[in-house]
Amino acid sequence: xAKNYLLDFRGAILDYTKAIEIxxxxxxxxxxxxxxxxxxxxxEDGCLDLRKAGELGDAVAYEYIKKYCQ
Numbered sequence: 148x149a150k151n152y153l154l155d156f157r158g159a160i161l162d163y164t165k166a167i168e169i170x171x172x173x174x175x176x177x178x179x180x181x182x183x184x185x186x187x188x189x190x191e192d193g194c195l196d197l198r199k200a201g202e203l204g205d206a207v208a209y210e211y212i213k214k215y216c217q
Contacts, residue, residue, distance in 0.1 A: 148179060156183050174203035181208075185215050 150159035163180035166173055181196030194216035201208035 151179070151183060156187055159183050160187075172203050174200045174205040174208070177203065178205050178208050178211075182211065190215065 148159070150156070150162055160180055160183055163176045163183070166176040167180070170176070177196045178200035181193040181200060184190075184193030184196060186193075194212065197208045197212050197216060201212065
């Protein structure tokens with residue numbers, strides 16, 4: 148998340164991906180990676196990550212899916 152704050156979005160995506168490799172059911176990493184991808188105009192990939200976050204129990208992800216993935 149620190150890289151997001153520093154506007155290093157590509158680095159943040161790499162970090163979220165690594166976190167997911169280590170903890171495959173880490174819903175927050177999927178959520179954050181999805182939102183970062185959407186910010187980089189990678190909507191389709193980002194929406195897939197948001198859906199995965201929702202499947203893993205992140206109820207807030209569904210609100211963002213409605214907002215960004217329709």
